[in-house]
Structures are given as structure tokens and as C-alpha cells.
Amino acid sequence: MLLSKYFHTYIFSCCRSFAYLTIRDRLPEILSKVVDTVHRHKNKFFQEHGQEGVEAEKRVISFLSKLRNELQTDKPVIPLTDGLPDSELWNQYLQQQKALLGRNERPSWFKSPWLYVECYMYRRIHEAVKQSALLVEFPWFQSKKQQLFFYVIICTTLKIIYLCNILCSIGFVIDAGKSPKIKELMPFITQISLWGNRCDLSISAGRDNSQKSSLLASLEGLKAFILVDDSKSVWSVLLESKKTKAEETSSTRVDIILDNAGFELVTDLVLADFLLASQLATEIHFHGKCMPWFVSDTTKEDFDWTLRVLQADNHFWMSNCGIKWEGLAKKGVWVYHEHSFWTLPHEFRDMAEVAPDLHAELQKSNLIFFKGDLNYRKLTGDRKWDLTTSFHQSLQGFHPAPLCSLRTLKADIQVGLQPGQGEQLTASDANWMTNGKYAIIQLSAST
Numbered sequence: 001m002l003l004s005k006y007f008h009t010y011i012f013s014c015c016r017s018f019a020y021l022t023i024r025d026r027l028p029e030i031l032s033k034v035v036d037t038v039h040r041h042k043n044k045f046f047q048e049h050g051q052e053g054v055e056a057e058k059r060v061i062s063f064l065s066k067l068r069n070e071l072q073t074d075k076p077v078i079p080l081t082d083g084l085p086d087s088e089l090w091n092q093y094l095q096q097q098k099a100l101l102g103r104n105e106r107p108s109w110f111k112s113p114w115l116y117v118e119c120y121m122y123r124r125i126h127e128a129v130k131q132s133a134l135l136v137e138f139p140w141f142q143s144k145k146q147q148l149f150f151y152v153i154i155c156t157t158l159k160i161i162y163l164c165n166i167l168c169s170i171g172f173v174i175d176a177g178k179s180p181k182i183k184e185l186m187p188f189i190t191q192i193s194l195w196g197n198r199c200d201l202s203i204s205a206g207r208d209n210s211q212k213s214s215l216l217a218s219l220e221g222l223k224a225f226i227l228v229d230d231s232k233s234v235w236s237v238l239l240e241s242k243k244t245k246a247e248e249t250s251s252t253r254v255d256i257i258l259d260n261a262g263f264e265l266v267t268d269l270v271l272a273d274f275l276l277a278s279q280l281a282t283e284i285h286f287h288g289k290c291m292p293w294f295v296s297d298t299t300k301e302d303f304d305w306t307l308r309v310l311q312a313d314n315h316f317w318m319s320n321c322g323i324k325w326e327g328l329a330k331k332g333v334w335v336y337h338e339h340s341f342w343t344l345p346h347e348f349r350d351m352a353e354v355a356p357d358l359h360a361e362l363q364k365s366n367l368i369f370f371k372g373d374l375n376y377r378k379l380t381g382d383r384k385w386d387l388t389t390s391f392h393q394s395l396q397g398f399h400p401a402p403l404c405s406l407r408t409l410k411a412d413i414q415v416g417l418q419p420g421q422g423e424q425l426t427a428s429d430a431n432w433m434t435n436g437k438y439a440i441i442q443l444s445a446s447t
């Protein structure tokens with residue numbers, strides 16, 4: 001059996017690989033930006049904590065500079081020493097990586113699975129902050145994420161959701177399954193949330209990557225770039241569970257495993273709003289990161305900040321949505337969850353063993369949306385699957401509930417394509433897997 005085919009994406013496997021270039025170029029650039037940000041806040045640390053604040057800032061900068069040097073000189077990956085609740089799991093993972101390599105080798109920055117090392121870098125940044133109690137609240141990537149909250153575009157999007165709500169409230173949605181309006185709106189709302197994933201700050205090493213043109217105007221033209229489109233089946237899953245659930249309990253639950261804050265988060269909130277307004281779901285559970293992750297990933301602070309900023313806006317549609325969404329969160333119709341599993345290096349097939357509580361929570365869902373590229377890498381184990389391998393097989397037994405990936409392609413992993421489709425894409429666009437132009441709406445409904 002050609003086992004190596006299904007090995008993790010290793011960095012050193014090819015010096016020009018996307019993984020290699022990420023570790024060589026993008027990660028040091030991100031680290032340098034974090035150092036700059038800390039440095040620029042030197043006066044603030046002094047004002048707030050006096051000389052002690054300045055000393056803390058110096059310690060963090062020296063820790064981060066050492067980290068960048070370890071990375072750039074391919075030093076061994078070292079255990080975490082901050083004693084935080086997840087550090088034991090990280091250190092066990094390192095031991096497992098060592099065992100895989102054999103006795104005389106040690107995992108190093110360039111000789112390890114890409115997914116592992118990339119996650120490890122963000123966890124080490126967290127270690128740097130946590131070593132000084134004074135700087136714990138420091139918003140590493142916050143200002144960048146807030147820039148992603150691109151006003152005009154969000155405004156347009158919210159205008160649409162407002163219209164959807166009007167449709168719903170005037171009675172188009174008596175029965176979501178039968179209403180042609182709802183059926184028309186479904187693909188539209190799904191695609192908004194899908195293309196929202198184009199804007200992440202890790203792929204651009206922190207440079208502004210926001211949606212500048214109107215997404216709504218581009219949706220039709222973008223359809224040709226959706227390589228797998230299971231949206232019809234996705235909505236059937238919900239319609240079916242609505243029918244069967246109605247007999248058992250009255251609730252239909254959808255979970256959204258969030259990705260980036262800023263524009264993408266707003267598109268996800270729009271999706272959540274639509275699911276409720278169309279009565280396809282009765283409760284929405286959001287899952288975010290518990291520490292800054294891959295620069296732009298959503299934390300609880302980002303989620304709350306977004307609702308606050310929307311509410312306080314002068315624009316009618318913005319404040320209208322903000323107030324409504326805050327109300328849904330207060331009533332418990334929208335529930336926000338945090339779990340440390342999302343910031344571990346493990347692929348999702350390990351969830352049942354490593355985080356059984358989270359797995360059990362997800363089993364309560366009728367449909368789980370996994371947003372973004374990193375989640376796709378973790379769903380498929382970041383392995384070199386044949387492009388035609390089924391999505392279900394690539395999940396390797398991970399199936400808490402029907403699940404759907406909404407992802408723009410920004411890493412060279414893909415499954416579930418038609419025979420010949422990959423070859424055609426390579427012939428027309430050599431970088432189709434990593435340039436963020438293409439996307440998938442990919443469902444795994446069966447257990």
C-alpha cells in the first residue's frame with residue numbers, strides 16, 4: 001500500500017512547497033509584526049505599569065525574537081513551559097512526533113508536519129504573553145482584525161439580511177421547505193458566508209486582505225469558481241431534520257465553527273440570522289478560539305466587539321442587526337462556545353479521544369458548518385489525499401453530525417473532486433489550490 005501518499009503535509013518534502021514557503025517566509029513576517037506591535041505600545045505599558053511594564057515588554061520582545069530565531073535556524077521544537085491547562089497535551093503531542101521520527105531524529109521547525117508547526121508558533125506567541133501577568137490583556141492582532149471590518153461592504157450585506165427578514169416577517173416563511181423565496185435565498189446566503197472566507201490575515205502575513213468590491217455584485221460571476229457545490233443537499237439535511245425533529249422535539253440546532261473575525265464573521269452572523277428567520281433552525285451555536293490564532297481567527301472578544309460596534313453604529317441597518325443579534329445572544333438562541341481543542345495541533349479525527357466533551361456537544365447538532373481553510377486541513381488531517389478521495393473517507397471516522405465545509409482554497413489539500421477536474425485546473429491555473437480564488441461547499445451527511 002502506498003502509505004506515504006496519505007502522509008501529513010510535511011514542510012521539508014519540497015523546498016518550493018506551499019508549506020515550506022509558509023514556514024520560511026510568512027511565519028517570520030507575522031512574528032516580526034507582533035514584535036513591532038508590542039514595541040509600538042511601549043509608552044502605554046509604561047503609563048499603565050511604570051518601569052515594570054517596560055521590563056515586561058522587553059522580556060516579551062526577547063522571547064519572540066528568540067522564537068523567530070529558532071524558527072529561521074530550524075531548531076528543534078521544544079516543550080511548552082507555561083503550565084497552562086493545554087500545555088501537557090502539546091508536550092505529549094511533541095513526544096508522539098518524536099516517536100514517529102525514530103530515535104536519532106528530533107522534530108524541528110522544518111522537519112515536522114506543517115499543521116503542527118504552524119499551530120505551535122501561535123501557541124508559543126501565547127506563551128510569550130502569558131509569561132508576564134502585566135501584558136496578558138494585550139490585543140496582539142486586535143487592531144488588524146478590526147480593520148477587516150470593512151464598513152461599506154458590511155453595510156451592503158446587512159441591507160440584504162434586512163430584506164430577508166422583511167420577506168420572512170411578511171409571511172413568505174410559513175413552511176421553509178415549500179417557500180420558493182427561501183429556496184432562492186439559501187444558495188445566496190451560503191455563498192456570502194463562503195466568500196467571506198477569502199479575507200484572512202494569516203495567508204497575507206497580516207497585510208490588509210479585505211473584500212474591497214461588492215461581494216453581492218460578484219456572486220454570480222464567482223459561481224464558476226465553486227469546485228464542489230453540495231449546497232442543495234446541505235439544505236435538504238436541515239429540511240429533513242426539521243420534519244423529523246418536529247415530531248420529537250421542537251428544536252433544530254446548527255453549529256458554526258467560526259474562522260476569521262471582521263468581514264467573514266459578519267457573513268457568518270448573516271447566515272445564522274437567515275437560518276433562524278427562515279425557521280430552518282431554532283438555535284445557533286458558535287464556536288470560537290480561546291486565544292489569538294492564525295492572526296485573524298475569532299475570539300470571544302471579537303464576537304462581542306462586533307455586536308457592540310454594530311449596535312452603536314449610526315446606520316439603521318447596522319444598529320438594527322446589532323440590537324437584534326445581541327438580543328438573540330441574551331435569550332440563548334445564539335450560544336457562543338469556547339474550547340481549547342480548537343487551538344491544539346490535533347486533527348479532528350482525534351477529537352473524540354482528546355476532547356470527548358466537545359465531541360459530545362457537537363453530536364447534539366443537526367448540522368455543523370466548518371468555516372475556512374484551517375478547519376478543512378484539520379478535517380482531512382492535512383494529508384496528501386488523491387483529489388478524488390471522498391470527503392467522507394478523508395474525515396477518517398470524524399462524524400459527530402452531518403457536516404459541511406465552507407472554504408476558499410488556501411492550502412494544497414483537496415478531496416472530493418471529479419476524475420480529471422484537478423488536472424484541468426492545474427492546466428489552467430497552476431496555483432489553484434492556494435491562491436484563494438476557488439472554493440468548496442462540501443457536505444458529509446452520512447455516518
Ligand SMILES: O=P(O)(O)OC[C@@]1(O)O[C@H](CO)[C@@H](O)[C@@H]1O
Pocket residue numbers: 022026118197200201202203204259260294371372373374375409410411
Ligand atoms: O483558516 P483560514 O483563515 O481560511 O486560512 C488560514 C490560512 O491562510 O493560514 C495558512 C497559511 O498560513 C493556510 O493554510 C490557511 O489558508
Ligand SMILES: [Mn+2]
Pocket residue numbers: 200202259260294296297372374
Ligand atoms: Mn483563519
